[in-house]
Amino acid sequence: MIGFVINLDEKSKIPKYIQLYEHIKNEIHEGTLKEGTKLPSIRMVSEALKISKSTVENAYNQLIVEGYIESRYKSGYYVINIEIYDYNQFAKGNIPNYKMVEPKKSIDIQSSDEQEEATFNFSEWKKMLNKVLEYDTKALLSSGDVQGEFALRREISDFLYQSRGGKCHPDQIIVGAGIQYLFGLIAALFRGEEAQIAFEHPGFSKGMYIFEDYGYQTIKIPVESDGINIKKLEASLAKIVYVSPSHQYPTGSIMPIKKRIKLINWATKNQSFIIEDDYDSLLRYEGYPIPALQGLNQGKNVIYVGSFSKLLIPSLRISFMVLPETLIQKFNFIKDRYSQTVSKIEQLALANYMSEGYFERHIRRIKKIYGRKNQLLIDAFKVHQNPYYELIGKESGLHVMLSFSPTVNKEKVVKDAEAIGLKLEGISDYEGSNILVLSYSGLLDQEIEPVIGKLSQIVLESNEKFT
CATH class of the missing domain: 3.40.640.10 (Type I PLP-dependent aspartate aminotransferase-like (Major domain))
Known part of the structure; x- marks a missing residue:
């Protein structure tokens, strides 16, 4: 177990969890924190630095996402071997201006030509x-x-x-x-x-x-x-x-x-x-x-x-x-x-x-809009579940991936979904081509739940007629 020697800048515009994340990341790059090193628990860091547990958790989660550390069940957080070959080649001390970033859901509008x-x-x-x-x-x-x-x-x-x-x-x-x-x-x-x-x-x-x-x-x-x-x-x-x-x-x-x-x-x-x-x-x-x-x-x-x-x-x-x-x-x-x-x-x-x-300001605005829209979509799929398709890739922004049962007529699903305003696209050669991508950036908040309900019914009907 190690302790952190870090002075968080109270006056900085950079959030504290980012300051903590950057400190730990630099220590890993420099080799101070080596592979297999166990990091202090969230509670210990929170008490030592007098910051909230959520602040520490956000920093640790970012390190996990980027592949610097891993969480082991009932054991704690450990440094992963990242095989640095020359730290001088890497960005150190280059902390971007994160003033417009909040810990919210990601968005992605590439896969649709329409926006609200x-x-x-x-x-x-x-x-x-x-x-x-x-x-x-x-x-x-x-x-x-x-x-x-x-x-x-x-x-x-x-x-x-x-x-x-x-x-x-x-x-x-x-x-x-x-x-x-x-x-x-x-x-x-x-x-x-x-x-x-x-x-x-x-x-x-x-x-x-x-x-x-x-x-x-x-x-x-x-x-x-x-x-x-x-x-x-x-x-x-x-x-x-x-x-x-x-x-x-x-x-x-x-x-x-x-x-x-x-x-x-x-x-x-x-x-x-x-x-x-x-x-x-x-x-x-x-x-x-x-x-x-x-x-x-x-x-x-x-x-x-x-x-x-x-x-x-x-x-x-x-x-x-x-x-x-x-x-x-x-x-x-x-x-x-x-x-x-x-x-x-x-x-x-x-x-x-x-x-x-x-x-x-535009970025801040659309993060709120799309974050809410994404959660509404996930909630709608929970309400309208059926055994012939599964929601996957739900954290990839303004599109999700749907995995269909082999008995479902996907071509009919795509055609019928288009009639109710949903754009579904296939992915060739991907996991047996049983995957469709659903883009939803053009849907209004109030449309999401009823439209997903109609999609669920379309899938049921396509399965029955195909079989």
Whole structure:
């Protein structure tokens, strides 16, 4: 049993549980807390630091989620071997600004094109657009930067550091209309050099199609309970891999630190690159966002991609990627072949939206809305249970996975569900294809329970007629 020597900053805007989490994480990275070390009980830490038990529990839970410690039944909390190879490569003392984060449920709006109208304040966005049109008219007379407006790239750089622990400067950021467009740029960067790219499976199939259209051979690497299968990745000939380590779609799994380090080791050893998809990892259940893979080794082998289309509204087609410095020169060589695909007006409006604090308030607002919606959905499935389907993956945001009995006619379920406003999508080659993904971001709170009741009846009828 050990004791913590830590002075929590009472005046800091950083919550105490985050300060405690960062302290323990750094001690594990430094080797002060070694594999197998038993941490003090929640009660002991609470009494020693004069903080609430829930504060300690939140810190411990975050360490568990990220794979630093494990909870053993009736025994306590123990440090896990994370196989650090060089701590100097990892982010230490880089505590992001967590002022807009609360321990709430995660959200994810990627798998649906619809959102509830209340999730976005259009009057605030109109105010930012009008500001650009009134004060930035001279700037609007030119076509703008192919890489993206500097004002927006500067805000994105600050945002990544504060919220995800990412490390980059504005010159490393490229703005584009949609992730698929940015994937086309990545494919162009490596064309003629790398013929193969690995993708999580199941995963982001539309991203995979872009590389196939550019002539790449795509390799499907299966996803385990904690992310992509590293051994199968190592056995492949791929020099690039796509992963969503902080919130895998559709499973919702989080890649623990031990596997993240193995992935970085693979990239470093093979001089390969990792495409890290942010995939709404800013918004998640219990605790705060998982630190970005890009920040672990200064982003040397990581191409980080993210989108505002999911965080704001789908019709706002603004995405971005962060290139390692080693790829910036290559990009500069080819960038004149391309035009900027995002409206300069919208780029400047978004820069103002972020700098004036509207974006931060928006995130707080949608966390409350989506957290409530997620709980209503889970409660609705409890009320309308039937033996022919099971709710799984319920902590992966604004979609859940449904596992169906083999006797259910899934095609009919999908068709009939669409008639009542539910979007169900299949996942090919995943657990016998008995899984459907249910997206619910467009449902109003009061619609959730009756709609799930109708879905339950649809499943019953589909099973009876199929058998």
